[in-house]
Amino acid sequence: MTSIEADKDLPIIRITRDFAATPAQLMRAHTDPELFVLWVGPDAITTKVDHWDARTGGSWRYVSEHDGQEFAFHGSFHQVGADRIVQTFTFEGQPDDVALETLWFEDLGDGRTRLHAQSLVDSFEGRDAWLQSGMEVGVNEGYAKLERLAVDGRI
């Protein structure tokens, strides 16, 4: 099950989810663009990577399509570590809004990993608008696809 929570005192959304996958498998699924597009976002979209350089100091851009409408996103990889990714994130429909995202992969042993994701923005209004945007559909369906990739041995 995926947990999505708003911090009480900070403009932060925190997500945790356990996977039947190792930290290295989850890292690959987040850094290899051919794997990333297989799971990111809701089931109803298809995603194409426009630019992808998954290293500390690199950057990324992808475009998701749903019913002929395109939604583009871009950001920078501040850090790509062994079990930690820190990146910026902008939805190009709101180009002045920037989130700082931190992902880390906690090894639970026995081939299981807890993913922790933290998204920090500069206002509670912006944070709450994200929570009310239907983001949980993309998070839940996306992570279900990621879990299937691991179970099927594709990552």
Place this chain on the structure above:
Amino acid sequence: MTSIEADKDLPIIRITRDFAATPAQLMRAHTDPELFVLWVGPDAITTKVDHWDARTGGSWRYVSEHDGQEFAFHGSFHQVGADRIVQTFTFEGQPDDVALETLWFEDLGDGRTRLHAQSLVDSFEGRDAWLQSGMEVGVNEGYAKLERLAVDGRI
């Protein structure tokens, strides 16, 4: 005069300072590495750029030296716009701490510009530690050097 303020409700430091310079001059002073090292930080340090790619999706790293001690910093340029820079910032002495910085240059007319800087972190403790670190010396002395570069026609 430089104003440095902690937000009451958010883990943010906000800095404003007026300059006898145009927005374009301030943008050059923040994006040209040869100009940047002439003003950044306290008077007592010397700074060398290790890596610099001032464009949306680029990254940077510099090393400041004081009395034989080196202090390194790095980050990513999330956005380099006409009058706005959004970047990440890490002091390598605390490699897990990341700030999201937004700078913008407000044209006051008559060759004057108000610089606005916002630094967002993910805890009030981290924000307050920055404020108590003596950062205002670097900010005040650095911006005084930047002002002199403008007055001397060097930017």
